[in-house]
Amino acid sequence: MLMKKLFDAFGALYNGDNIVKITELRYVPRWLVILIDILIVLFSIFLSNIFFNTLNVKSNFVEYRTEKRLLLILVNVSFMYVFKTYAGIIRHSTFFDFFKIILSSGSTLISLLVINYATELILGKSLYLYPNLFLYFLISVSMMFFFRMVTKQFFSLLIDIKGASSKIRVAVVGVGDVSVSLARAIMHNPNYPYRLAGFLTNRSDSRKAILLGHKIYNKKHFFANEKLIKQFDAVLLIKEIMSKQEIEEWMTLALDKGLKVLKSPTLSKMRESDLVGGISHLQIEDLLNRKPIRIENEEVKSRHFDKIVLVTGGAGSIGSEIVRQVSQFKPSLIVVIDQAESPLYELELELLEKFPEQNFKFVLADISNNNRLEQIFATYQFSMVYHAAAYKHVPIIEENPHEAIFVNILGTKNVALLSKKYNVNRFVMVSTDKAVNPTNVMGASKRAAELFVQSLQNTPGNTTKFITTRFGNVLGSNGSVIPHFRKQIEKGGPVTITHPDIIRYFMTIPEACELVLQAGTMGNGGEIYVFDMGEPVKILDLAKRMIKLSGYTPDIDIKITFIGLRPGEKLYEELLSSNTTTIPTHHEKIMISKDPLMEFEEVDFLSRQIIVAAVKKDRLQVVQILKTIVPEFISNNSEFEVLDKKSEIKLNGLQNM
16 A cells, blocks of 8 residues: 555656655655665664775784674664654654664664674774764764655645645744744644744844744734735734733734734643644634633632522523532532523533532522522522512513513512521622613613612621622623624624724623632622722724724725614713712622612612512503612613603602692
8 A cells, every 4th residue: 555655756756746745645655664764774884894995004803894884774774663653653753762863873883882892802803993883873864864854844744835825924022931932833733734934032232043944034024014914824822921911902903904813822721732733713702802811719619518508590691610620619409590592501511510529500590589588598508599580672662561570570589588588608699880870671670679789788687698790791601792792793794883982891701600619708798799890892893803803994895783772871980970989809700889878678678669560561651660770770761751851841840739
């Protein structure tokens, strides 16, 4: 089979179609390697003898010249077999293969020196000339190493030529150890669709330097040279060793010149053999992500280790991530409740595979069904309850306000009261920045839920610590803007934005859930914890970046259209209401919001009223009572603005009396 390939390859060479056929030889066979090494041994003997003959140096035992050479070959080949110098695949040779050649040839030299010494003692003169042995050693080692390096480069060159037209020509950013390791991994992985074409750096002292056979380009010189840019297809960033500002700068320069932007993990994150496979396109999440948050794992672990934990809404974006993170702390049981059948089943399959040692209980249930919930609470003695179940989509809830009451208010009320009744240690509610000065039913219903949870803290007989966490949008959550934009871009546009000036805060799902777990260990109960969301992001800028990262030009390849604010939607979200103050905590990313409180009797009475209105599906009455519970709720771009006008007229009438 191999001989046929060799004949085919050389036949193709004769006929001119050499590149494709020769590269079909995956490696040089072992027997051929050892044959070439033996030829190198013979040639090294010949060269060393020629050298000494030229100097008119006479060797010992000339009459046994043939026997001496056979002995040398036998000793050298024996050590080749011992150290298996022929076993490695030559086109993947490393220093270790060179080291084996040194060991083999060095052992040969030492053995011959011992033989020489023995013949001197027995026969009075050495079998070989000592300088001849050392010269032979140097020549043979150099030629074996040279043979391997030439073969390695030959295969690499042919493979590069074969796939040059289809491979992505990348410029690796940086010339440090990590960048060089990544570049070397690209060169050694010919089956991947990338080809190293050069290096980019901020430094200006490396313009004449060559690294791994490729040029190093200064950033300013590179991006100013249109002819040079055409020799590349993409810029490859190593995200973990670069700051957000550096990533944004390189991304902007590359996209403006029509280059793709790729990212890669570092060698510490992945084995070198898998490194090239980890290369992917830079995503908008990489630019919005912030520095890792410091989590006090010991405190969080002690709250969960060997405890029974309940997560409502456990199949959702936030709930499922809470379950994943809690699973790392080895609780005795995690009960996951959700009313969405398919997502709950998919989560079950994922978690059982990822955490085979962890005990889970997956329960299909609606939190508005108090009898069903009480059966669950009575069965398990929960230590921690994470309440993440909620309806959250603003426009849909604006159309169906009674549904928000059933889940966001009644559901929260059921879970919170049962937590108190069954002496749960800590109840942690996941809320939203839309609950602050709400302009829509969804946000107002979450604020009403916050008020109910807070009011339970100081009720008679309560031993549960009721904690609320409040944060903004999370990247990649179900129905969020980034997956929505990505789908629109994949379809060719247009990308739809409600308003050119709309801004939002963003946080990654894991980051948000880490802070939820951290906040759940803090305080005495009754607090609302708000998270540092960083700087707000303009949605129009977000859309433009996503379009560019996808390789398109905004408003040329992909149109951006403005469709107007949706019912209840704000231009910007707030984490704190205007009449609150914040108190810092020992964690720099978490603050306590001092919002106005309501007594339990008052909020309980109003919640009963609004639930009755929701059962009757009386939309106006539902929203009217909601505005009573949450006085700062002023509808925006909604049919319920009429209720605000009536209240204003009534208030003005009272003031004029």
